[in-house]
Amino acid sequence: MMKGVWKKIVEAVDCADSNIDTDLCNSGIVVVKHQHILPLLKKIKKDAKSGEYYLTDIVQHARDEGLRIGMLEVDHEELLGVNTQHDLACAEYIFQTHMRHKFLEAGVTMVDPESVYFSYDTKVAPGVHIEPHVFFGLDVSIEAGVRVRAFSHLEGAKVANEASVGPLRGCVQVRMWVRVRVLATLLKLKVRYPIRGKGFPFKLCRGCRSWTECQYWCWHNHMQL
Numbered sequence: 001m002m003k004g005v006w007k008k009i010v011e012a013v014d015c016a017d018s019n020i021d022t023d024l025c026n027s028g029i030v031v032v033k034h035q036h037i038l039p040l041l042k043k044i045k046k047d048a049k050s051g052e053y054y055l056t057d058i059v060q061h062a063r064d065e066g067l068r069i070g071m072l073e074v075d076h077e078e079l080l081g082v083n084t085q086h087d088l089a090c091a092e093y094i095f096q097t098h099m100r101h102k103f104l105e106a107g108v109t110m111v112d113p114e115s116v117y118f119s120y121d122t123k124v125a126p127g128v129h130i131e132p133h134v135f136f137g138l139d140v141s142i143e144a145g146v147r148v149r150a151f152s153h154l155e156g157a158k159v160a161n162e163a164s165v166g167p168l169r170g171c172v173q174v175r176m177w178v179r180v181r182v183l184a185t186l187l188k189l190k191v192r193y194p195i196r197g198k199g200f201p202f203k204l205c206r207g208c209r210s211w212t213e214c215q216y217w218c219w220h221n222h223m224q225l
Contacts (some may be wrong), residue, residue, distance in 0.1 A: 006069045009056035014049075026056060027079040036067060095120075131166070 009026050032040065040058040047054060062069055082088050099118040100110065107126030110116050115132045122136040125144040134148050137155030142148065146159050149166030159165055 006059060006063065006071060008060035008063070009054075011050075011054065011056075024073070025076070029079070030055065030058070032058070032062075036062070040065075134166070 015022075037058075040061050041055075043061040044053050044055070044057050046052070059069060077094050080087070080091050080094065082091050096117060099122070100113040100116065103118075103124050104110060104113065106124075108124050109127075109129045111130070112132035115134070116130055117135045119136055119138050119140065121138060121140075123141040124130075124136075125142060125146075127144040128142050129147045131148060131150040131152075133151050135153045137153070139156045140154045141158045143159060143161045143163075145162040147164040148154070148159075149164065152166035154165075157165075
């Protein structure tokens with residue numbers, strides 16, 4: 001840059017030779033109006049040292065042509081490249097850190113933020129209490145006053161005000177004031193009314209004298225809420 005105006009983009013290996021001292025780095029993203037891009041590309045010449053053609057040379061050519069040049073400076077994390085599984089894990093960590101910070105600032109309580117994982121479309125209202133080791137899959141909406149208990153896995157779930165859920169797996173809709181605390185997989189189940197008493201109103205299998213005698217698969221197939 002020269003007096004706050006773009007002059008050109010220089011390769012890192014050439015910075016020392018040109019005595020250029022800057023911490024700006026080109027992301028590789030270039031936006032050019034269609035009527036200018038072809039004429040500018042035709043002006044690119046082979047570099048004498050490397051024998052390569054540098055697309056970034058169009059900046060200097062555009063300046064020489066008197067075209068307006070602009071730059072958008074962003075945090076490096078916004079343009080982080082992903083080429084390996086390690087890079088992907090680093091990008092995921094940055095995303096999760098951003099989501100946790102956003103919800104904490106909005107008034108969501110997380111006992112152990114580092115153990116809570118969000119999807120890009122997760123919606124959590126202020127006043128929600130999230131216990132440790134909770135995973136939010138796609139299409140999850142949590143309204144105010146909800147308590148999400150530890151080790152819950154929610155996908156395609158909508159939980160209304162003041163409900164308490166978990167641990168849950170699958171597509172679930174939980175209405176207001178409902179308390180769901182069974183450790184089971186609830187698939188496409190709508191919980192409509194608050195559950196009173198200590199147990200769930202199961203429809204028992206033949207031969208079962210009480211709901212406590214039903215096996216897991218019986219609970220899954222015969223639960224009526």
